[in-house]
Amino acid sequence: MASFIQLLVSGLATGAIYALIAVGFTLLWQTSQTINFAQGEFVMLPAFFILAAVDLGAPFWLAALIGIALSVLILGVLFKLIIVDPMLKYGVMPLVISSIALSLFLKESAKDFYSAQAQPFPALVPPIDIHIFEAVISTQSIVVLAVAIATVAALQFLLDKTRLGRCMQATAQNPTLAIILGIPVRRMVLYAFLLNAALVAIASILISPIYLAKFTNGETLGTAAFLAAIIGGFNQVRGAILGGVILGILDNLSAAYISSQYRGAFPLMILIAVILLRPHGLLGRIEERTV
Amino acid sequence: MNRLAVAAVAIAVIGAVTAPFLLKSFGIYLISMWAVLTVAAIGLNLTLGYAGQISLAQGAFVGIGAYCVGLLTPAGVPYFVAFACAGLLCFGIGWILGYPALRVQHHYLAFVTLAFTTLVFLVLRNEEWLTNGIYGINAIPRPTLLGWSANSALNFYFFSLGMLIAISLATWWLLRSPWGRAFAALRENPIRALSLGLDTRRYTLMAFAIGSSLGGLSGALYAPLVQFIEPSSFALGLSFNLLLMVIVGGSGFFFGPFVGALIAVLLPEWMRIAQGYYLIVYAAMVMMLMAFCPSGILGLIERAIKAAAARGSPAARELSAEEAGP
Numbered sequence: 172m173a174s175f176i177q178l179l180v181s182g183l184a185t186g187a188i189y190a191l192i193a194v195g196f197t198l199l200w201q202t203s204q205t206i207n208f209a210q211g212e213f214v215m216l217p218a219f220f221i222l223a224a225v226d227l228g229a230p231f232w233l234a235a236l237i238g239i240a241l242s243v244l245i246l247g248v249l250f251k252l253i254i255v256d257p258m259l260k261y262g263v264m265p266l267v268i269s270s271i272a273l274s275l276f277l278k279e280s281a282k283d284f285y286s287a288q289a290q291p292f293p294a295l296v297p298p299i300d301i302h303i304f305e306a307v308i309s310t311q312s313i314v315v316l317a318v319a320i321a322t323v324a325a326l327q328f329l330l331d332k333t334r335l336g337r338c339m340q341a342t343a344q345n346p347t348l349a350i351i352l353g354i355p356v357r358r359m360v361l362y363a364f365l366l367n368a369a370l371v372a373i374a375s376i377l378i379s380p381i382y383l384a385k386f387t388n389g390e391t392l393g394t395a396a397f398l399a400a401i402i403g404g405f406n407q408v409r410g411a412i413l414g415g416v417i418l419g420i421l422d423n424l425s426a427a428y429i430s431s432q433y434r435g436a437f438p439l440m441i442l443i444a445v446i447l448l449r450p451h452g453l454l455g456r457i458e459e460r461t462v
Numbered sequence: 463m464n465r466l467a468v469a470a471v472a473i474a475v476i477g478a479v480t481a482p483f484l485l486k487s488f489g490i491y492l493i494s495m496w497a498v499l500t501v502a503a504i505g506l507n508l509t510l511g512y513a514g515q516i517s518l519a520q521g522a523f524v525g526i527g528a529y530c531v532g533l534l535t536p537a538g539v540p541y542f543v544a545f546a547c548a549g550l551l552c553f554g555i556g557w558i559l560g561y562p563a564l565r566v567q568h569h570y571l572a573f574v575t576l577a578f579t580t581l582v583f584l585v586l587r588n589e590e591w592l593t594n595g596i597y598g599i600n601a602i603p604r605p606t607l608l609g610w611s612a613n614s615a616l617n618f619y620f621f622s623l624g625m626l627i628a629i630s631l632a633t634w635w636l637l638r639s640p641w642g643r644a645f646a647a648l649r650e651n652p653i654r655a656l657s658l659g660l661d662t663r664r665y666t667l668m669a670f671a672i673g674s675s676l677g678g679l680s681g682a683l684y685a686p687l688v689q690f691i692e693p694s695s696f697a698l699g700l701s702f703n704l705l706l707m708v709i710v711g712g713s714g715f716f717f718g719p720f721v722g723a724l725i726a727v728l729l730p731e732w733m734r735i736a737q738g739y740y741l742i743v744y745a746a747m748v749m750m751l752m753a754f755c756p757s758g759i760l761g762l763i764e765r766a767i768k769a770a771a772a773r774g775s776p777a778a779r780e781l782s783a784e785e786a787g788p
Contacts (some may be wrong), residue, residue: 207570236575257753258753268705268706272706272745275702275741275744276746279741282743318587390698396576398573433584433588436581439578442577447562460498
C-alpha cells in the first residue's frame with residue numbers, strides 16, 4: 172500500500188507535467204490547426220537557455236526568468252512568424268513536416284552548441300523525503316504538483332473569466348464568426364503561441380531536475396504530450412489535463428506492477444483503444460467535417 | 463511522359479549502371495543503400511503522395527521485413543521465399559493496422575503509426591528468444607540467383623538495382639491502372655471521390671497495405687546488404703527519415719522518392735566538412751523547402767520548367783499564371 176501511494180504521487184507529478192505540455196499542444200491546434208511535432212523539443216530547449224544563463228553568472232531565479240522570456244520570444248513569436256505563418260496557406264501537411272524538421276534542428280543544435288552529455292539541473296527545492304502513512308514522498312513531487320496545478324488554474328482563469336480568454340475561445344471555436352464580432356483573430360492566435368511557449372518553459376523547469384537536461388529529452392516528452400492530447404480529446408483543454416494525468420499514473424503503475432520492459436507500450440495500447448472506441452478522445456467534442 | 467522526362471530517366475539509368483565502376487567499396491555500399499531505401503520510400507509515397515495519409519510506420523515495416531529475412535534465411539529458407547514472406551507479412555500487418563487506423567485520418571493516423579513504430583521497436587528489443595534483443599542478428603547471408611552469387615559488394619548493388627527497377631515498374635503499372643487513378647482521386651478530393659462512388663476507405667486501406675509491403679521488401683533487401691540488424695536501426699528515426707525523403711524529393715511525383723533517398727543518403731557524405739552540423743543544415747533546408755515549395759525538389763523543377771516554357775509562348779504564360787493564381 173505504501174509503495175502504491177508513492178507510485179501514485181510520483182505518477183501524478185509526472186502526469187501534471189505531461190498535462191502542461193499537452194495543454195500547450197492543444198491550444199496551438201485549436202487556434203491555428205498547428206500540429207507541433209517539435210513540442211517535445213520545445214520542452215527540452217528552455218532548460219538549456221537557463222543553464223546558459225547560469226553559466227554566464229546569473230542566479231537561478233533570474234536565469235529561470237530569462238529562460239522563460241527567451242522561450243516566449245523564440246518558441247512563441249519567432250516560431251509563429253518564421254515557421255507557421257508562411258506555411259498555413261498550404262494546409263496541415265507541410266507544417267507537420269516542417270515541425271518534424273524543426274525538432275531535428277533544435278535537438279541537433281542543443282547537442283552541438285551546448286553539450287551532448289546530460290546536464291544536472293538545479294531543483295526548485297532541496298529533495299527531502301517526507302513520510303506520510305509509511306509512504307516516502309519527495310518534496311520535489313509535491314512542488315511539481317503545486318506549480319503545475321497553479322499554472323493550470325491560472326490558465327483556466329485566463330481562458331474562462333477574462334475578456335481576453337473568451338476572445339481566444341471564440342477564435343478557436345469559429346474564426347470567421349470571431350472576425351465578424353470584431354475580435355482581432357490574428358492577435359489571439361499569436362497569444363496562443365505565447366501561452367504555449369510559457370507552458371513548455373514551466374514544464375521544462377519542472378522536469379529537468381528529474382530527467383536531467385539532455386538533448387534527447389524531447390522524444391519521450393513530445394510523444395507523451397501527443398498521447399495525452401489524443402487520449403483526453405484534442406479540442407479540449409481539460410481533456411489534455413485528464414490525458415496527461417492518466418498517462419503519468421499509468422506509466423508508473425504499469426512499470427511497477429506489470430512489466431518494466433514494456434512500460435512504453437501501455438500508453439500506446441490505451442491510445443489505440445481510445446482511437447478505436449472514442450476517436451474524439453475521452454472529453455473531446457466531435458468535430459464536424461466541412462466540405 | 464514528355465521527351466525531357468524520358469531523357470532524364472535514361473541518363474539516370476545510365477548513371478546508376480556506370481556509377482559503381484567509378485566508386486570505391488564504401489561508395490558502392492552507399493548507392494546500394496540508396497536503392498534499398500528508395501524501395502521503402504516508393505511505398506511511403508503511395509501512402510502519402512497518392513492516398514494523402516501521413517504514415518510514421520514505414521521504418522517499422524522495413525524492420526519487420528529485415529527481421530523476417532534475417533531469421534528465415536539462416537534457418538535454411540531460400541532467400542526468395544523469405545523475400546516474398548517479408549512482403550506478404552507486411553501487407554497483412556499493414557492491412558490489420560490500417561483497418562482501425564484509417565477510421566481516423568491525417569494527424570490521428572500519424573500518431574497511431576508513430577505508436578505502432580514504437581511498439582514494434584519494443585517487441586524487437588524485448589523478445590530476445592526470437593530477435594536476440596539488443597545484440598541483433600549477425601552474418602545474414604546474401605542471396606544466390608541461379609548460380610550467380612550476389613555476395614560481392616558490386617554484385618549485390620546490381621541485385622538491389624534490379625529489384626528496385628522491377629518494383630518501380632510494378633508500381634508504375636499499378637498507378638496507371640484504375641486503382642492508381644482511384645488513389646489520386648482520394649488525394650485530390652476525398653469527398654468528391656466518395657460521391658462518385660469510390661469506396662474511399664477500401665482504396666486508402668489498399669494504398670496503405672501496398673505501401674507497407676514495399677517497406678517490408680525494402681527491409682528484405684536491407685538485411686543482406688548490411689548483414690547485421692539490431693532494433694534501434696528501425697526506431698522512429700528511420701520512419702522520420704523516410705518521410706523526409708519522400709517530401710524532399712516531391713511527394714506524389716513518381717520519381718520523388720528516388721531523388722529524396724539520394725539526397726538523404728549522399729548528403730552526410732557531401733557535407734563531411736560540416737561534420738556534426740550536417741543534420742542542422744539538412745533540417746533547415748527541409749524547413750525552407752516547405753516554406754517556399756511544399757511539393758519538394760521535383761515540384762521546384764516542374765515550376766522552373768513551366769516558367770521557362772511560359773517565357774517562350776504568351777499562351778503558356780497565361781496558363782501558368784492561372785495555375786499559380788489560386
